[in-house]
Amino acid sequence: MVDQPVDLPDMRVGYGGGIPPNIGEGDRAAGADGIRENLDPSWLRGDPPWLELFRVWLGEAVDARIAEPNAMVVATVDENGHPSTRTVLCKGADESGIVFFTGYDSDKGRHLAANPHAAVTFPWIGLERQVHFRGAVTPVPVEESLAYWVRRPRGSQLSALASEQSQPIDSRIDLETKAAAVADELGGPDSDTAVPLPPRWGGYRLAPTVVEFWQGRANRLHNRARLTLGTDGWQAERLQP
Template structure:
């Protein structure tokens, strides 16, 4: 029986679901993103709100992880996390980051690059208050990205903060929102024969330059 690695070279997929043309796309990348996100949600694909976040630390080594988009508008893309986590520390030292959505079932990818800033305190407070109680306790219980001897540490911490805060845990000072302010967007639509459609939007003053990239 062949190993998985020996079969990798034979894995192929023909992309034939849709196309992305300049004429049919929006001049504003946020509107294009809104359309594609809405179509991903309507298609009921698994976790259409999941996105890969790439950051770079002071050692110049990149790292990625999956986070969930919790809002977007003309200001940028928002998610929430522990500010003391690896991504939080890396963003504190280097605010440049990239996001990527991969909607496999629709044969689409959206890439977004820009600078990251913290959301306002009241915005983070409002979102934290909307989270399920277990998630709010979890924000206190987990020293995210830090080594722990066992899962028992998390269970013990959760019990401690549950007893301390009961049904009203406040937002931890080390937890809140980030907003990526886009400088560049790219929309990728898979096409047959690997001749994929790629449209890039680059910020120029108060407008967006749209151009096609070779696949």
């Protein structure tokens, strides 16, 4: 039996409660985020003006039990201008930017060496919310990488030490054998022997120059508020959906 093809054009989600508003009324029903008020550039305040609302939304994603609320899609561009995306976990968000960790020789690490700029998206679809960041990316100091490294579970440390990230390997068995050998060298998975920070592994910080908040609303009349960093500081504006 041949499976029936999925009708992608007919897939629709009724954002914002699905109730069309009258002009000037905004939405008459809250969306999945439970907020009746429409996202507005005036919500963006503080220094930097994106941080307060980002922390509120992240906390509400945690409270709503969104799966891995700190997961974000990271987009990079290689030396030939070809883009690539993947999902990683955000491990820091403060005044200086957004932090994540990876292998410096991974695909994303090599892309960032050639073109040190990236875009990230937090896709909290279950709350009909997204936050997008764009900006320059730099490696964090080794002390910062080490401070995070020692907090990682031992199994994750051993895997990172064993893996030549993004490089080919013949089979799953080969990968498991390689990881087991590294674990044995350090006394096994349950040993108290410290796992050293791999020299080609560490953190990156994206210092945003563009930040956009997105809130789903009925009839695809979504709310978008964008911050752009210029010579005169941050400028906020509403965007059409």
